[in-house]
Structure formats: structure tokens, C-alpha cells
Amino acid sequence: MPAEGGDNLNRAILSFESVTKRFGDFTAVHELSFAVQEGGVFGFLGGNGAGKTTSLRMALDILRPSEGRIEVLGRIPSRENAAEIGFLPEERGLYRNMKVLDTVVYFGRLKGMEPGAARKSALELLERFGLADRTKSPVGKLSKGMAQKVQLATALVNSPRLLLLDEPFSGLDPVNQTILEDAITDAARNASTVVFSTHVMQHAERLCDRLLLLAQGRKVFDGTKDEARAALPSRLTLTSRLDPASLPSVSEARLVWSHDDGWAEYQVELRPGSEPGELLETCTQQGFALRSFDITRPTLHEVFIHFVGAEQEIVR
Amino acid sequence: MRDVLLVALREFRQIVATRGFWVMLLIVPLAIGVSVLVSSRFAPSPSVAYVLVDESGRLESRLEQRLERDYQRQVLRELATYVERWQLGAVDPAAPWAQRGSWLVEPELSRFVDQGGAEAALQRLRPSIPAEAPEFELPERLYHRFSPPAELATTEDPEAFGEAITPLMKEEIETASGKMPLALAIYIPENFGASAAAARVWTNGRFNSGLLNVVQDELTKELQLGVLQASGVGSETATQVQSLAAPIIITEPAAGEERGFFATRSVIPVALMYLLMITAITTGSMMLQGLIEERSNKLLESVLACIHPSALMNGKLLGLGGVGLGIILVWAGCAVAAALSSSGAIADALRMSIEALDQPWMWGAMIFYFLAGYLILSTIFLGIGALSDSMQDAQSYLGPVLLIFMLPLIVMMQASLRDPNSTVTQVLSWIPIYTPFAMLTRLGSGVSLAELIGTTVLVVLFIAAQLIVLGRLFQASVLNAGKPSLRDIIAMMKARAT
Numbered sequence: 001m002p003a004e005g006g007d008n009l010n011r012a013i014l015s016f017e018s019v020t021k022r023f024g025d026f027t028a029v030h031e032l033s034f035a036v037q038e039g040g041v042f043g044f045l046g047g048n049g050a051g052k053t054t055s056l057r058m059a060l061d062i063l064r065p066s067e068g069r070i071e072v073l074g075r076i077p078s079r080e081n082a083a084e085i086g087f088l089p090e091e092r093g094l095y096r097n098m099k100v101l102d103t104v105v106y107f108g109r110l111k112g113m114e115p116g117a118a119r120k121s122a123l124e125l126l127e128r129f130g131l132a133d134r135t136k137s138p139v140g141k142l143s144k145g146m147a148q149k150v151q152l153a154t155a156l157v158n159s160p161r162l163l164l165l166d167e168p169f170s171g172l173d174p175v176n177q178t179i180l181e182d183a184i185t186d187a188a189r190n191a192s193t194v195v196f197s198t199h200v201m202q203h204a205e206r207l208c209d210r211l212l213l214l215a216q217g218r219k220v221f222d223g224t225k226d227e228a229r230a231a232l233p234s235r236l237t238l239t240s241r242l243d244p245a246s247l248p249s250v251s252e253a254r255l256v257w258s259h260d261d262g263w264a265e266y267q268v269e270l271r272p273g274s275e276p277g278e279l280l281e282t283c284t285q286q287g288f289a290l291r292s293f294d295i296t297r298p299t300l301h302e303v304f305i306h307f308v309g310a311e312q313e314i315v316r
Numbered sequence: 317m318r319d320v321l322l323v324a325l326r327e328f329r330q331i332v333a334t335r336g337f338w339v340m341l342l343i344v345p346l347a348i349g350v351s352v353l354v355s356s357r358f359a360p361s362p363s364v365a366y367v368l369v370d371e372s373g374r375l376e377s378r379l380e381q382r383l384e385r386d387y388q389r390q391v392l393r394e395l396a397t398y399v400e401r402w403q404l405g406a407v408d409p410a411a412p413w414a415q416r417g418s419w420l421v422e423p424e425l426s427r428f429v430d431q432g433g434a435e436a437a438l439q440r441l442r443p444s445i446p447a448e449a450p451e452f453e454l455p456e457r458l459y460h461r462f463s464p465p466a467e468l469a470t471t472e473d474p475e476a477f478g479e480a481i482t483p484l485m486k487e488e489i490e491t492a493s494g495k496m497p498l499a500l501a502i503y504i505p506e507n508f509g510a511s512a513a514a515a516r517v518w519t520n521g522r523f524n525s526g527l528l529n530v531v532q533d534e535l536t537k538e539l540q541l542g543v544l545q546a547s548g549v550g551s552e553t554a555t556q557v558q559s560l561a562a563p564i565i566i567t568e569p570a571a572g573e574e575r576g577f578f579a580t581r582s583v584i585p586v587a588l589m590y591l592l593m594i595t596a597i598t599t600g601s602m603m604l605q606g607l608i609e610e611r612s613n614k615l616l617e618s619v620l621a622c623i624h625p626s627a628l629m630n631g632k633l634l635g636l637g638g639v640g641l642g643i644i645l646v647w648a649g650c651a652v653a654a655a656l657s658s659s660g661a662i663a664d665a666l667r668m669s670i671e672a673l674d675q676p677w678m679w680g681a682m683i684f685y686f687l688a689g690y691l692i693l694s695t696i697f698l699g700i701g702a703l704s705d706s707m708q709d710a711q712s713y714l715g716p717v718l719l720i721f722m723l724p725l726i727v728m729m730q731a732s733l734r735d736p737n738s739t740v741t742q743v744l745s746w747i748p749i750y751t752p753f754a755m756l757t758r759l760g761s762g763v764s765l766a767e768l769i770g771t772t773v774l775v776v777l778f779i780a781a782q783l784i785v786l787g788r789l790f791q792a793s794v795l796n797a798g799k800p801s802l803r804d805i806i807a808m809m810k811a812r813a814t
Contacts, residue, residue, distance in 0.1 A: 060621045079319075079624050087621040091614035097330060109322050110622035154618065 012071070013038040013162055013193045014059060019068030021054050021217075028054040030217040032068070036195055036210070038161075041188050043204040044197035045304065046214035052197035053090055055214075056166050060087060073162060083112040086160035086192070090167040092151045096140030100131060100150055103139055107154035118157060125153040129179070145176045152183060163187050165196035169203055181207060201300045211300070215308040225300065232298035232306050236268040236276050239291040247282060249274035263291055319623040323631020328638045331602055340598055341643055345650035352654075364499035365462040365491050366527060367481060371506040375515075378534050383459050385425070386530070390455050392428045393419040395437060402449045404441050413437050422561040459527055460493050474503045474516045485520040499524045502531055509542055585682050586736075589756035591647065592689045593725070595640045597718075600697030603636045604710055607701030625791040630783075633694050640690055681759060681768060688775045689752030695782045696721075696749075702790045725753055736761040745771055748778035 012035035021029040029051040036042045044052045057063040058070055061077035072081050094103055101122055108118030126132055129149040139147055148171070155163065165184070169177050184207055188194050198204055204211060204225075211228055213221035221228060238244060241262050245253040251271045258264035270279065276295045283290055298306075331337050370376040395413045399405055405414040412431075418424035431437070434454055441452075464481065481501040488495045503516040515535055517528065537558050544554035610616050619628060696717060704710035724744055731738035736758050744750040745758065751771050755763065 057617075062617065062620050079622065079627075082622045085621070087618065089614070089617040089621070091617065093610075093612075093615035093618075095326075095330065095615065096609070097333060098326075106322070106326060107618065107622065110319065110619065151618070 012036055013073060014042075014195060015071045016055065016058075017069045017071075019055075019058065019065045019070055021051075021058060021063065022066045028217050029058070029065075032214075032217070032219055034212050034219060034222050036193060038193050039188070039191070040209040041184060041194045041196070041207050043208035043211045044195060044214065045199065045201070045204055045211055045300075046197070047199055047308065049216070050199075050214040051217040052214060053166055054217075056087075056164050056195075056197060059164065060085070082110070083158060084161040085111075086155035086158060086163040086187075088152060088155040088163075088165045088168050090170060090197075092148065092171075094139045094147060094151060094154075097138055099136050099138055100126065100142070101135035103150060104153045104157050108157040111158040113158055121157050121159065122153065125156055126150075129153060144171075145173060148172060148176060149179065152180065156183070156187065159190070160187075160192055163192045163194045163196075165194065167198055168196055169198060169200055177203075201304060205300050213304060213307050220307040221303070228300060228303045229298050232303055233270055233272065234276055234298065235296040236270065236279070237265060237292070237294045237296065238268060239263055239265045239293075241289055244268055244288070247279060247286075247288065249279050249282065265292075319627035320631045320634060323623070323628055324634035324638065327603075327606065327632050327635025330606065331599070331636070331639050332642075334602075336602070337639070341646055344594075344647050345654075348651070349654065361456065361494075361496060363456055363458055363460060363493065363496050364524060364527070365460045365489060365496050366500040366502065367462050367464050367484075367498065368502045368504075369464070369477060370502075370504040372504045372508040374508065374538050375504050375534060378538065379531065380461070382530055382534055385429075387455075387457055388429050388433060389419050389425055390458075391434045392425060394455050395434055395452065398452050399441065402446060404444055407441055407444050411437065411440075413441075421564060423563070457493070460491050460496065462489060462491050462498060474505065477501075477503050478516065478518050481518060485518065497522070500527050500531075504535075508535075509539055585678075585756045585759040586732075588644075588682055588686055589689075589753050591644055592686050592756070593753070595643050596690050596693035599636050599640045599643070600694050602639070603632060603694060604697045604701040604704075604714075605707065607632070607698065608704055608707060608710060611701075611705060626787045629698060629787060629790045632698060633691065636694055637687070637690060640694075644686075677768075678759060682756065684772065685752040685755045685759075685775075688779060689756075691779055692749055692752065692775075692782065693721075695779070695786050699786050699789055702786075721749065724750055728754060728757065732757045746774065748774055751775050751778075 014036040016032045016034050019029060019032045020027065032051070032055065044055065046052050054063060058065050059072050059077055061079060061081075070077050073084055075081060098106070101119070104122035104125065105115070105118045108121060109115065113121070123132075123135070126135055129152070131146060131149060131153075134142065134146065139150060142150065152168075155165070163184075168180055168184070172180060181203070184194050184196065194207075196203075196207070208225060210224050211221065212219060213228075221231070237256070241264070243253060243255075243264075244250055244266050249271050250268055252269040254267045256265040256267055268279075270276065276293075280290075280293055282288070283293075368376060368379065392412060396416050396418060399407075399413050400416060408414060412418040412424040412428040415424070418428070428437070434452070438452060464484070478501070481498075485498045485501065487497075489498045497520055499520050499522065501518040503518075505513050505515070507513040508515060515531075517531065519528075541554050541558060544557060545551060549557070610619075616628075700710050700713045700717065703713065724740075724747075728738075728740050728744050728750070731740045735741075741754050741757055744754040745767065751774060755768075755771055
């Protein structure tokens with residue numbers, strides 16, 4: 001697990017330093033430290049009640065930490081930062097009687113934009129999301145998918161440097177999930193740093209550069225996807241005539257099935273620090289006959305289970 | 317401040333865009349207009365008919381003379397009011413119609429009648445009546461004698477007369493002055509005054525005490541006359557005794573002075589108090605509904621990511637304040653326009669009420685107490701909204717709160733009908749949530765400078781405390797789900813930051 005140092009925190013667009021948040025006797029976030037560097041997509045992963053939403057609310061100054069220090073865009077959290085932040089909350093809603101364009105412009109204005117700039121940006125976003133012909137419709141008359149696009153537009157209207165998305169995919173159908181994934185990718189490409197929380201590992205696999213795993217308010221992992229996968233040994237499946245358990249880097253070999261002709265498939269676990277390539281090289285050098293040699297990298301789901309435990313609610 | 321104004325503008329627009337707002341805005345002027353129209357055009361006439369069968373021959377002329385004199389008294393009173401309103405007293409300052417209270421003084425009334433009554437008076441006044449003044453209209457006669465069919469009038473049996481006349485009393489009858497209800501039927505037996513010989517009266521069920529009192533009064537006088545004559549008093553002397561009335565000279569303050577002035581000066585502040593109550597509760601309910609919608613729609617978090625909860629709260633208060641003031645301005649504008657465009661008694665009363673508020677501080681105090689009352693009530697509604705997930709939740713808070721709020725005010729309103737400075741009103745002036753209402757009620761009848769300053773300071777401090785507490789409540793509760801307990805609410809009010 002990579003350690004973050006003081007320099008790391010200083011350059012970060014979002015940083016938590018020993019942050020604790022208590023609600024009465026309940027500790028929602030415990031001694032949380034991490035830093036998000038500018039650019040890319042950062043995933044906040046954890047089951048329900050892991051402290052993801054509380055952490056995001058603290059970053060937005062909706063909640064104040066009980067202890068510790070938070071910096072957003074190099075400043076302490078406050079509404080002064082709103083002009084450079086886009087936020088999509090987990091539980092979404094809009095003013096039902098307000099017109100689509102007015103809604104997006106209103107949020108732009110709340111973030112400090114001038115009326116003209118807010119309107120221009122809102123129209124561009126609505127065009128991009130296929131809502132150009134619905135600008136004058138009341139939000140209450142839109143379908144759920146359309147309303148969610150409007151909500152996303154309210155988060156993006158100010159072209160934020162930091163885009164915070166709290167469980168952005170919850171409640172979206174596959175088509176709208178794809179649209180949102182594209183929007184996140186676009187935002188990251190257009191110099192926004194995207195931080196999103198999720199308990200759906202599939203999205204994290206596809207979108208995130210770096211991950212923070214939370215369990216019951218505590219950090220259990222912070223690093224890149226590759227670093228996360230490296231925390232678990234790769235799974236190796238090979239087909240051979242002989243039992244591979246005797247090979248030097250193998251800690252355990254389990255027979256999966258065997259053929260009448262003498263070939264058998266084994267699931268192999270390597271000793272810590274050993275690489276599958278080394279084993280393949282050893283097999284070649286020793287004349288250990290192989291018919292297949294498949295390496296399976298651990299999924300983020302498996303990494304999550306490894307760190308957090310199977311009892312946490314997550315979705316593959 | 318920019319955030320506050322943005323929220324205020326959105327709140328204002330949202331409410332103004334609702335159908336409910338327009339219904340509320342128009343319904344009051346419309347209701348007043350319709351009621352004025354209905355009462356002026358379609359109100360039933362106060363006139364009633366009566367039947368008199370006087371077998372004794374002793375009451376008929378006496379009753380007719382009395383009713384005529386009462387009518388002339390009514391004419392003199394209305395003519396004197398007309399003369400005063402249009403400042404025509406200078407035409408003849410000594411005339412009975414030039415004095416406001418002359419209709420109460422018998423010799424003055426006699427002088428008015430002897431001088432030719434209203435017709436003669438109007439002939440003298442007409443050259444001096446200003447062009448904008450409406451024509452003086454003689455008041456409607458209240459009692460019209462109805463001559464029953466001959467077969468009824470000649471009966472000697474009161475029971476038979478009663479049975480015959482009763483069907484006529486169920487519906488309106490046609491008289492020389494038009495259709496009207498037959499309110500009273502009076503039967504005077506031939507031997508009236510003898511032992512057990514009582515006059516009989518039938519009514520149509522709607523008790524007409526005015527006419528009945530006159531009948532009884534005149535019958536009593538007739539009996540008294542009989543007793544006087546039997547005691548050896550001459551007929552002329554007995555009549556003189558009966559017509560005796562104690563001479564009195566009535567001195568009243570001029571219009572717009574003393575007690576009358578206080579009453580006149582209280583009209584606008586008291587009306588404002590009632591309007592404050594109606595608008596604050598109505599718009600407060602709208603705000604409550606809006607806030608609950610925001611909470612249940614889960615959109616507050618998006619807003620609170622951009623602006624501070626206090627900005628949201630203050631913006632809501634400001635927006636709703638704008639809606640309330642807008643409603644008041646429209647209602648007041650309609651009332652003034654309607655009153656000034658007509659030349660009736662309402663217009664006169666309103667004009668006098670405005671003129672009576674001749675000191676600028678009164679207008680300032682009225683506006684201050686109105687805004688303060690509006691803010692106090694709106695803040696309470698907003699606090700309830702911040703704690704409620706649904707209208708059902710809100711109702712459970714709203715019921716007790718409105719009860720605590722309204723009960724003392726209802727007692728105060730009743731007490732202030734008798735005396736605007738009643739003890740209840742004075743006590744409520746120093747309880748901040750009631751102060752604006754109590755002070756508006758008392759403003760016209762005179763309050764001391766110390767009370768004005770004291771209650772102003774009290775209200776300002778109370779509102780400041782209310783906003784601080786509401787701010788804490790708002791910040792702590794708007795993102796929470798579920799109904800908090802009383803202990804939670806108190807903890808939220810005490811908490812400085814979340």
C-alpha cells in the first residue's frame with residue numbers, strides 16, 4: 001500500500017489528513033488520510049455505511065469534521081470553492097416546476113457564474129445530453145433518465161476543476177450508465193479531476209485510475225488499480241502430466257480435473273513475491289511438459305473482499 | 317447576499333408561478349367586491365309590513381304618528397351626517413340638520429318637522445352642495461301599514477283573526493311600497509284596558525323588536541293616559557305629561573377628534589394586523605410545502621453544496637416576504653382603489669382613516685410591526701419545514717404551534733373590540749411572538765414612546781435570536797431524514813456547527 005507524504009498532500013486537489021467525523025457516539029469516518037492528485041478519475045469504494053457520503057459532504061463543507069484537516073483546491077472547505085466544484089449527490093432531485101434550462105442556469109448562478117455564461121454553458125450541456133428540445137419543459141414532465149441528465153448538467157455547468165460524484169450510477173439504466181461513464185471520461189479529459197464514490201466494482205474497474213477503499217469509516221487501501229490487484233496473488237491455471245506442487249515457486253497446486261490420457265488441470269498458487277513468468281521459465285528449463293498456462297489477475301471485487309471482508313455489501 | 321437574493325428570487329418566482337398563489341391573490345378582492353355588490357344590489361330590504369286591527373279605535377292614529385316621528389328622526393340623523401360630510405353646515409348653522417346630535421333632542425326634531433323636513437332643508441342646501449357630492453337620498457321607511465282584506469279587518473274574534481292572518485305571514489305580500497314580509501299583526505280588542513283585555517300580536521317568526529317596542533310603548537301610554545284622566549287630570553294636561561321629554565344638550569367632539577379619532581386612526585393598523593395574520597399563515601404554509609418538497613426530493617444537498625444553509629434560509633424568508641408584501645400591496649391597492657372610486661360610506665371611512673394617520677412615525681411603526689410579525693411567523697413555519705419530511709409530519713408540529721399562537725390572539729381581538737388598550741393586549745405587547753399583533757391593535761389608540769421603543773428593541777432581539785436558532789436547526793436538520801424527538805430538536809438548537 002503506497003504511503004502518502006506531506007509533499008503529496010501539498011500538491012493534491014483534495015486531501016484528508018487524519019479526518020474523523022462523529023455523530024454523537026457513532027464514528028462515521030475514522031482517522032482518514034488520503035490525497036487526490038489533479039487530473040484523472042479517483043474512486044471512493046466501500047459498502048453501505050463505509051463513510052463515502054460523509055467524506056464527500058465534509059469536502060463540500062456541508063458537514064464539518066470532528067477532527068483532522070481537509071483541503072479542497074488548496075483551501076479549507078467552504079462555499080468559496082463552489083465555483084470550481086461540481087457535485088452530484090447520491091439522492092437526486094430537482095425543482096419539479098422549474099424549467100430545464102432555468103434549473104441548470106440556477107445552479108450555475110449559485111456557483112457564482114454570470115447569467116450569460118451560465119446560460120451558454122447550460123445550453124451546450126443540454127445539447128450534448130440530447131435535451132436541446134426540452135429546455136422549456138418543467139423538470140417534473142421529464143422521464144427519470146432525462147431528469148438525471150439534467151442533474152448531471154447542474155454539476156457540470158461551471159466546468160468544474162473538481163467533480164465529486166456520490167454513487168453516480170445508482171438508479172441508472174444501462175443506456176444512461178454509459179452516457180454517464182462517457183461524461184466522466186470527458187470531464188477527466190477536459191482537465192477536471194473526478195472523484196466518485198461507488199459500491200459497484202465494475203464501474204471502478206472501467207473508470208478509475210486510483211482507488212480508496214473504505215470499510216466502516218476506515219481506510220483499508222489507497223493506490224492504483226494495479227497496486228490493488230498486486231495486493232492479491234494472481235491465479236494460475238495450468239495443464240500438465242505431472243503435479244506442479246514440487247516446482248520451486250509453487251505454494252499449493254489443486255487438481256481441478258484429469259484426463260484418461262494422463263493430462264490434468266491444476267489451479268496453482270504461487271509463493272508471495274513469485275511471478276507467473278518465472279514459473280513458466282522454470283518449467284521450460286526443467287522440461288516440465290505443459291499443454292496450457294493461463295494467468296488470471298485478481299478482480300477489484302476480489303481485492304475488495306480481501307481487504308474489507310465478504311460481509312460488506314458490494315456489487316460486482 | 318448574492319446567494320440570498322438568488323434563492324429569494326427563485327422562491328418568489330416559484331410561488332408566483334403556482335395557481336394557488338393567483339387564486340389567493342384574487343380571491344380576497346373578488347370576495348369583497350362580490351359581497352359589496354351582493355349587499356348593495358341583492359340585500360333584502362329591511363322594510364316590513366304590519367297589520368293593525370284596532371277595535372278600540374284608540375291606538376291607530378297614535379301609532380301612525382309615532383312611526384312618522386321616528387322616521388323623521390331617522391331622516392334628520394342622515395341629513396345631519398350628509399351635511400357634516402360635505403361641510404354644508406355654514407348654510408344655516410342654527411338649523412337642526414347643522415348639528416350632529418340634534419336628532420336626539422325632541423324640540424330640535426319638532427323644529428325640523430315644522431320647518432318642512434328634508435324637502436325644505438334640501439331646497440336650502442342645494443345651491444351649496446358640491447358637484448362631486450351625491451344626491452341626498454331619503455332613508456327607506458322601515459314599517460309599512462298593510463290593509464288586510466275586509467273580511468279580516470272586521471272580525472271581532474281575535475283567534476279567528478289570528479288564524480286568518482297567519483297564512484299571509486308566511487310569504488311576502490304586495491303593498492303600496494312593493495313586496496315585503498308581513499312581520500307583525502296587531503289586534504286591539506274593543507275593551508282594551510279593561511281587566512284581562514290584552515292586545516294580541518302575531519309575528520312571522522322573525523322577531524321584530526323595533527316595531528313591537530313601539531306598539532307596546534304606545535299601548536302603555538294609552539293606558540297611562542286613562543289612569544291620569546281617571547285621577548282627575550285634564551285631558552290636555554295628561555297629554556302634555558305624556559309628551560314630556562327631559563331637555564338635554566349634547567356636545568360631541570368634532571369628527572376626527574377624541575374617541576372617534578382613536579377609532580378612526582385604528583382602522584388601518586387593525587386591518588393590517590388581520591392582513592398580517594392571513595398572509596403570514598398562508599404564505600408560511602406555501603413555504604412549508606416548498607421546503608418539504610425540497611427535502612423529500614432530496615435536492616437540498618445539491619443546493620447546500622453551493623451555498624451556505626443560512627443563505628438558503630434567509631433567501632427563503634426574503635422570497636416569501638416578497639410574496640407576502642406583494643399580496644398585501646395588491647389587496648390594499650384594490651381596497652383603496654375601490655373605496656376611492658366610490659363615494660359611499662366605506663370611501664369616507666377609509667379617507668378619514670388615512671387622514672387620521674397624520675404622524676409619520678405611525679406609518680413607520682405600522683410597517684415595522686407588520687414586517688416583524690411576518691418574519692416571526694415565517695421563521696416558525698420554516699423551522700417546522702426544516703424538521704418535517706412530509707406534510708403529515710408538518711401538521712403534527714403545526715397544530716400545537718398554531719394553537720399556542722392563535723388562542724391568545726383571539727382573546728386579544730375580542731378584548732380589543734371593547735378597548736384596544738385592554739390588559740390582555742397590553743400584556744401581549746411584551747410577549748415577542750404576539751408583540752407585532754398587539755402593537756398594531758393598539759397603535760391607533762395611543763401608545764407611549766417608551767412602549768414603542770421597548771417593544772421594538774424586544775422584537776428585534778427576539779427575531780435575531782430566532783434567526784440564530786433557526787439557522788442551527790436548519791443546518792442540523794435539513795439533510796436528516798425522519799422525525800426528530802424533542803430532545804433532538806433542543807440539541808440542534810443549541811449546536812453551534814454540524
